[in-house]
Amino acid sequence: MKILVCISKTPDTTAKIAFTDNNRKFGTEGIQWILNPYDEWYALVRAIEIKEKDPSAIIHLVTVGGADCDQVIRKALALGGEEAIRINTEPTDSFFVASQIASVAKEGNYDLIMTGKETIDFNGASVGGMLAALLGMPFVSLAAKLELEGTTATLIREIEGGEETVEVKLPLVVGCQKGMAEQRIPNMKGIMGARSKPLKVVESHPTESLTEVISFELPPAKKGVKMISSDNPEELVKLLHEEAKVI
Amino acid sequence: MSVLIFIDHTEGQIKKTSLEALSYGAALGKSMGVPAEGILLGTVGEDLSTLGKYGIQKIHQVSSESLNQLDSEQFIRIISTVAASSGATVIVLSHTNTGRAIAPGLSAQLKAGLVTGATSLPDLTHGFQVKKNVFSGKAFCTVAIKTPLKIISLNPNTYPVVVGEGTAEIISENIALTPSATQIKSVSMVSGEIPLTEAEIVVSGGRGMKGPENWGPLEELAKLLHAATACSRPVADAGWRPHHEHVGQTGIAIAPNLYIAIGISGAIQHLAGVNRSKVIVVINKDPEAPFFKSADYGMVGDAFEILPKLIAAVKKLKGVA
């Protein structure tokens, strides 16, 4: 069983969101990077659980990005995984990222490829499904459970208004979300061990991107809050009905 | 050339998000000077030709009952085929669980640039630029699609349903179905609840609600307002409420017309998922709670005292005894 977990870095969730270069770029100054929570809490931890049950399983991590990703890659390796591969190029769009990962995935012959449901910065929710299409593998999006029995995977995925239980033969790409696993904190042994695990840096291959970021903007500021006395919920209801016109 | 809009349905009913997508696609078709057409997989309980009132001329239908469940591989195959045969230049879907399952695969297969979570109509003055939600609601990004065929998935509750007049011609597509690698074993629907991403009003509770046993009044208020219920992350983590109610940066991002937050402090990760709500009401006993800074209306006090009075006031407005 060979598992590839796709990880990406994202600004810490409390980071101040600001833009530079005429609002064309995200301002990275002073930003703390973390592992994208869906990749860490669900995809990676579930992969580790699979390996705990089947010690012969091999976990590789892959990220598309520059050297500024190395710190979060080490953090991921502290949780688990045998080695990490960094495809050394700045991600331009989801299709570009998926194509880069596809070339590594083809070489590695993975049985199971796990991604997060989405990145919490670009919110693409795209890389997993694109990767599956590029590799000709099935894709199960929004998976909240994954069980393996030999080469058959049984998954629960969220659909509109409910959930679907599906069965599919490996190889497979899974987009992981809440329910898959529980968040873990790396222990000292893991942190120490991560330092000696291989982090391979590979060059990217030329790929087009299908889209291009033009500019960013922040939402308009709120006008300020109107406080209403807690003795007077009728006033609140009246304002919601007559002023805001939302009820 | 045309705009092809994917029409989603569950339990025989067309999703409201799809009516938004139809209205959006029709408006886009108009500004591009091309017809807007729908595509529906499976069967629904209503006369499809009436969907013409949302501004579409044709609906391509593959009316096999097996397509009433989400079979993403099959869906991608069929939509690709119909997009090619109908000469679509833009495909529009909703950024829902269904859209997330199929849009990326479509994009890679068709080499069509994809923008997910679009929040407004494309700007056609400099190429084809679409605004989308990024940083989980903390910002927007304008993205240019560079390919001839383009795919947009529209964020729920960001584009109004526009009703006009007209009937759509139904074109029954004869496309052979091939079995998918992913086999559906069972489906379980959460019935009777308003889906969170579709709800126009959301009533949400945080740790200030103290325990799952106290959710009664919150649910009653939600019911009165035809609202969905939501919660903060620690509430879902503690198992007080189901996981699918968790909103925020690592939960669901929503944009209802009204968000009522009760006993939620307003941490930045929570705000990220809800601050696109048009109107925010915060009820919190701590006047210093950060949430008040992002609210439109606020009330300082004990939720357990305020809720019954608020419910009574809403009942009075609605004329319910």
Ligand SMILES: Cc1cc2nc3c(=O)[nH]c(=O)nc-3n(C[C@H](O)[C@H](O)[C@H](O)COP(=O)(O)OP(=O)(O)OC[C@H]3O[C@@H](n4cnc5c(N)ncnc54)[C@H](O)[C@@H]3O)c2cc1C
């Ligand atoms: C990486 C990361 C991701 C995260 N993602 C999310 C996310 O997606 N969504 C999310 O919600 N959180 C998220 N969090 C957690 C977030 O930081 C906060 O801890 C969480 O939102 C707090 O939940 P709360 O407001 O319910 O609880 P608290 O912060 O404990 O606030 C409870 C509030 O209730 C008020 N209160 C208490 N009693 C009463 C009463 N009787 N009447 C009225 N008010 C009362 C208190 O004054 C207080 O303001 C994330 C955190 C991290 C680190």
Ligand SMILES: Nc1ncnc2c1ncn2[C@@H]1O[C@H](COP(=O)(O)O)[C@@H](O)[C@H]1O
């Ligand atoms: N630069 C990247 N390198 C590796 N994996 C990535 C990268 N960007 C996104 N992914 C993976 O794809 C998932 C979905 O990302 P996105 O489509 O950007 O929302 C993430 O949760 C990651 O698992």
